[in-house]
Amino acid sequence: MGVAVRLCGISKRFGTFAANSNISLSVEKGSIHALVGENGAGKSTLTKIIYGMIQQSEGEVYIQEKPVHFSSPREAIDAGIGMVHQHFMLIPTLTAAENIILGDEHARLLQHLPMKHLKNLIRKHAREFGLAVDPDATVENLSVGEEQRVEILKLLFRKASIMIFDEPTAVLTPSETEHLFTTLRTLRDKGNTIILITHKLDEVLSVADTVSVMRKGKITGTMPAKSVTKPELARMMVGRSVLFKVTNPPPNPGETVLKVNNLGYCTRQGVEKLHNLSFKVRAGEIYGIAGVEGNGQSELLQALYGLAPAGTLLTGEAMLKGRSVLGKNPAEITLMGVSLTPENRLRHAVILDYTVSENLLFGRHREPAFHRGAGFDNRTLNRYCEQIIADYDIKCTSPSSQLLSSLSGGNQQKIVLARELNRPDISLLILAQPTRGVDIGAIETIHNKIIEARTKGVAILLISSELEEITALSTRIGTLYKGSIVHEFSQEEVTLKRNSEDEFQKEIGLHIT
Amino acid sequence: MNNPLTMNRKTAQFLIAILSILSALIVSTLIIFIAGRDPIMIFQKMFNATLGSSYGTGQVVFRMTTLVFAGLAVALPFQVKLFNIGAEGQLQMGAFAAAMTGALLPASLPSLSAISICIFSAMGAGACWALLAALLKVRFGVNEVIATIMLNFIAQGITGYLLTYHFAIPSTVHTPPVIDAAIIPSFHSITGMFPKSPANLSTLLAPFVALLFWFMLYKSRFGYELRATGLQPEAARYGGINAGMHSLTAMSIGGAAAGLGAANILLGYKHYYEAGMSSGIGFTGIAVALLAGAHPLWIFFSALFFSILEYGGLTVNAYIPKDIFMMIEAITILLVISFNALGKRIHQ
Numbered sequence: 069m070g071v072a073v074r075l076c077g078i079s080k081r082f083g084t085f086a087a088n089s090n091i092s093l094s095v096e097k098g099s100i101h102a103l104v105g106e107n108g109a110g111k112s113t114l115t116k117i118i119y120g121m122i123q124q125s126e127g128e129v130y131i132q133e134k135p136v137h138f139s140s141p142r143e144a145i146d147a148g149i150g151m152v153h154q155h156f157m158l159i160p161t162l163t164a165a166e167n168i169i170l171g172d173e174h175a176r177l178l179q180h181l182p183m184k185h186l187k188n189l190i191r192k193h194a195r196e197f198g199l200a201v202d203p204d205a206t207v208e209n210l211s212v213g214e215e216q217r218v219e220i221l222k223l224l225f226r227k228a229s230i231m232i233f234d235e236p237t238a239v240l241t242p243s244e245t246e247h248l249f250t251t252l253r254t255l256r257d258k259g260n261t262i263i264l265i266t267h268k269l270d271e272v273l274s275v276a277d278t279v280s281v282m283r284k285g286k287i288t289g290t291m292p293a294k295s296v297t298k299p300e301l302a303r304m305m306v307g308r309s310v311l312f313k314v315t316n317p318p319p320n321p322g323e324t325v326l327k328v329n330n331l332g333y334c335t336r337q338g339v340e341k342l343h344n345l346s347f348k349v350r351a352g353e354i355y356g357i358a359g360v361e362g363n364g365q366s367e368l369l370q371a372l373y374g375l376a377p378a379g380t381l382l383t384g385e386a387m388l389k390g391r392s393v394l395g396k397n398p399a400e401i402t403l404m405g406v407s408l409t410p411e412n413r414l415r416h417a418v419i420l421d422y423t424v425s426e427n428l429l430f431g432r433h434r435e436p437a438f439h440r441g442a443g444f445d446n447r448t449l450n451r452y453c454e455q456i457i458a459d460y461d462i463k464c465t466s467p468s469s470q471l472l473s474s475l476s477g478g479n480q481q482k483i484v485l486a487r488e489l490n491r492p493d494i495s496l497l498i499l500a501q502p503t504r505g506v507d508i509g510a511i512e513t514i515h516n517k518i519i520e521a522r523t524k525g526v527a528i529l530l531i532s533s534e535l536e537e538i539t540a541l542s543t544r545i546g547t548l549y550k551g552s553i554v555h556e557f558s559q560e561e562v563t564l565k566r567n568s569e570d571e572f573q574k575e576i577g578l579h580i581t
Numbered sequence: 582m583n584n585p586l587t588m589n590r591k592t593a594q595f596l597i598a599i600l601s602i603l604s605a606l607i608v609s610t611l612i613i614f615i616a617g618r619d620p621i622m623i624f625q626k627m628f629n630a631t632l633g634s635s636y637g638t639g640q641v642v643f644r645m646t647t648l649v650f651a652g653l654a655v656a657l658p659f660q661v662k663l664f665n666i667g668a669e670g671q672l673q674m675g676a677f678a679a680a681m682t683g684a685l686l687p688a689s690l691p692s693l694s695a696i697s698i699c700i701f702s703a704m705g706a707g708a709c710w711a712l713l714a715a716l717l718k719v720r721f722g723v724n725e726v727i728a729t730i731m732l733n734f735i736a737q738g739i740t741g742y743l744l745t746y747h748f749a750i751p752s753t754v755h756t757p758p759v760i761d762a763a764i765i766p767s768f769h770s771i772t773g774m775f776p777k778s779p780a781n782l783s784t785l786l787a788p789f790v791a792l793l794f795w796f797m798l799y800k801s802r803f804g805y806e807l808r809a810t811g812l813q814p815e816a817a818r819y820g821g822i823n824a825g826m827h828s829l830t831a832m833s834i835g836g837a838a839a840g841l842g843a844a845n846i847l848l849g850y851k852h853y854y855e856a857g858m859s860s861g862i863g864f865t866g867i868a869v870a871l872l873a874g875a876h877p878l879w880i881f882f883s884a885l886f887f888s889i890l891e892y893g894g895l896t897v898n899a900y901i902p903k904d905i906f907m908m909i910e911a912i913t914i915l916l917v918i919s920f921n922a923l924g925k926r927i928h929q
Contacts, residue, residue, distance in 0.1 A: 346810075375818060397823070398819060398820070415815060416819040417820075419812050420813070422808075422812070426805070429817070430816075432801060433805055433806070442796075444799050
C-alpha cells in the first residue's frame with residue numbers, strides 16, 4: 069500500500085525539555101493508526117509537527133515519501149493533511165456549509181459564493197461516509213456529534229487524505245462514538261489514512277489497525293492492534309503494571325449531608341438545563357453521577373457551588389445539612405464545608421502564573437490558619453506545602469518559587485486534588501471528572517485518596533463521564549440524562565453488579581442515552 | 582543561565598526595558614542628527630540643564646514625584662487587567678478639589694491638619710472619579726478604556742466650567758490661592774536644596790506610597806486575590822474571590838494615587854488651580870506604568886527616566902522641538918510592548 073507519513077529521527081525540544089526525542093514512525097496508507105500515551109507523553113507535539121503547527125528541532129518528515137518542511141498548517145493542508153482538533157474550530161453563528169467552505173471558498177473576493185454546487189458536494193460526501201448534517205443548519209444549534217461531522221466534512225472538502233483526530237471521542241455519547249467509528253472505517257476503506265490520538269485503550273483495540281505507544285517523548289512500541297491486550301498497552305504506556313481495580317471496602321453511610329430536591333436550572337435565554345433533579349448524598353458514601361457530557365453536569369456544579377451566571381433561574385432546593393446553598397456565593401458555600409474540584413481544572417482551579425505554594429493556597433487563602441497580619445504565614449504555608457508534596461508525590465523542586473505552569477499536567481492536577489481533599493472540616497466533596505487528564509499511574513493514588521476521604525465520613529458527589537470510574541468508586545449511582553436523574557442504582561445493586569463490570573456499564577449506558 | 586530561553590522572567594523583563602530605552606535613544610539620536618543638530622551637543626545640554634544643576638535636579642525630582650503617583654494610578658488597576666486611561670481626569674478632579682478645599686479652609690488652621698485635609702480631599706476626588714469608571718464597568722459592562730476617556734473629557738468640562746463661571750479670580754484663569762497653612766513647603770525653604778525649583782516635601786511621600794503599594798500587591802491577602810483576579814478571572818470566581826469588588830477597589834486606590842500627584846503640583850508648587858495645569862501628566866503615567874511592567878517599585882526608575890526626558894526636552898527647545906522627546910517616550914513604550922510580545926513568542 070505504501071507509506072503515507074514517515075517520520076525519521078524527529079526530536080523537539082522546548083528549552084531543555086525534550087517533548088519528542090528521536091521518533092521514527094511509519095504510517096501505512098489506508099490504515100487507522102492509533103497513537104496512545106499518557107498526558108505529556110508527546111502525542112500532541114508529534115501531531116502538531118506533522119500538521120505544521122510547530123517545527124521539529126531535528127529529523128525529517130516525509131509525506132507520501134516526499135520530504136516536507138511545513139512552516140504553517142496552511143502548507144500541511146495543501147499537502148493533503150487535515151486535523152480534527154479536540155476543541156472544534158467552528159464559527160457558531162455560521163451555517164454548517166459556510167463553516168465547511170470557510171478559508172477555501174472557491175470564489176474571488178467580491179464574487180458570489182457557489183453555494184448550490186457546494187451544498188451538493190457536501191451532501192454527496194455526507195451520504196458516502198455517513199456524515200449526515202443539514203448544510204443550512206447554524207452550527208450553534210448542532211449537537212456535539214454533528215459538529216464533529218462538520219469538521220470531518222471540512223477535511224473531505226479540502227481533499228485531505230491524511231486525517232489526524234485528536235481525542236475525538238472525549239465529547240461523544242457511546243452511540244455517537246460507534247457512529248464515528250463506522251465513519252472512520254469507511255474513510256479508511258476509501259484509501260484515506262487516519263491517525264487517531266487517544267488514551268482510551270478500548271477504543272484503540274476496537275477501531276485501530278496499528279497502534280503506537282508513546283512514553284516520555286519516545287515511541288515504546290508499534291504493533292498490530294489485533295496482537296495486543298489492554299493490560300499490555302497500559303503497561304507500555306506507564307512503564308509498570310497498572311491495577312485497573314481499586315479496593316473499595318464496604319461503605320458505612322451516615323446521615324444525609326446534601327439533599328437536592330426538584331432542582332431546576334433555566335438559562336437567561338430560557339433554555340432549561342436541569343429539571344426535577346433530585347438525589348441525596350449521605351456522609352461516608354460516594355454518590356456517582358453517570359452521564360454523557362452536556363446533559364447538565366456543568367449546570368449542576370454551577371448551581372451547587374454558587375457559580376450560575378447572573379440571570380439564571382434556579383428552582384427547587386439544594387440543602388446542605390438543612391441549609392440551602394442556592395443563592396450563596398462560592399466563598400460562603402466553602403465556609404459551609406463544601407469543597408469542589410471543577411471539571412476544567414487548569415482554567416478554573418489554578419492560577420498558572422502563581423507559584424506552586426500560592427496555588428496550594430488558592431481558594432483556601434481565607435482560612436485563618438494561613439494568616440499572619442495582612443499577609444500569609446510563610447512558615448505554616450511551607451509546612452503545609454511540604455506535607456502535601458510528599459503525600460501526593462508531586463514532582464516539583466521548590467514550591468515557593470516554581471511557577472505552576474512549569475509543572476507537568478498530571479502534577480498540576482494532583483495539586484488541585486490534594487488541596488481540595490486536604491481541606492479541614494469538609495462535609496461535602498464535589499469531584500467533577502477527578503481523573504480527567506491524569507496519568508494512569510496517578511489515577512490509582514487519586515482513587516485511593518477518594519476512598520480514604522469517604523471512609524473518614526465525608527460525603528462525596530462524584531461526577532464523571534468515565535463509567536469505569538463511576539462503577540469502581542460509587543456507593544450509589546444516579547444516571548443523568550437531559551437534566552434529570554432518570555435512574556438510580558441502590559447500594560445493594562451497585563455492590564452486586566460491580567462484580568460483572570462490563571454488563572453493569574452496558575446497563576448504565578442504557579440509562580444515559 | 583546564559584541561554585535566553587532559560588532566563589528567569591524578571592531578568593528578562595528588566596533587560597527588555599533597558600533594551601527599549603537604549604533603542605529609543607538610538608532612534609532619537611538619528612532623528613536629531615537628521616534634523617541637522619549635533620546629538621552629542623543636545624544630550625550634553627540636556628544633562629547640564631537637568632541632573633547637572635541643582636535647579637534642574639529639583640525640576641526633575643518634582644516631575645518625577647507626580648509621575649510616580651500617576652504611574653501607580655495606572656499600575657494598580659492594570660494588575661486586575663483594567664486599563665486606567667483616566668489618571669488625567671482623576672488628577673484634574675483631585676487638583677481642583679484640593680484647590681477649593683485649600684482656599685476655603687479657615688486661615689487659622691495648623692499647617693499639618695490643613696495639608697492633610699487638602700491631600701485627603703485630592704485623594705478622595707481622584708478615587709471617586711476612578712470609582713465611577715469602575716462602577717460603569719462592573720455594573721453595566723462599559724469598557725473601562727472608553728469610560729475613563731469619557732470621564733477625562735467630563736472632568737475637563739466640569740473643572741473648566743466651575744473655574745470660569747464661579748471660582749476664578751476676576752480677569753485671571755485661576756482660583757484664589759490656598760491658605761498659607763495648606764502649602765506643602767519646598768525643599769528650598771526647609772533645607773536650601775534645589776534652589777527656586779518646585780521640588781517640595783510631597784516627594785517624601787512617593788517612596789512610602791510605592792512601598793505600600795508593593796506590600797499590598799505582593800505580600801497581602803488583598804493583593805493575592807487582586808492579582809489572581811487579573812490573571813485568571815474565571816478561576817478567581819471558583820476560588821470564591823469577588824472579582825467585581827476588586828475592580829472597584831483597585832480603581833479607587835489608583836484614583837487616590839492620582840490625587841496625590843495632584844497634591845504635589847497644587848499644594849507644593851502652584852498653590853491655586855488654573856486651567857490646563859495637569860495637561861498630559863495622566864497620559865505620561867500610562868507610559869511610566871507600562872515601562873515598569875506595572876511594578877510599584879520599578880515605577881520609580883521609569884518615572885525618573887520620563888521626567889528627565891520631559892524636562893530635558895523643554896530645556897533644549899531652542900535647538901530642537903520638544904515634540905521629538907514626546908516621540909521618544911512613545912517609541913520607548915511601543916518597543917517595550919513589542920519586545921515583550923517577541924520574548925513570549927521565543928519562549929513558546
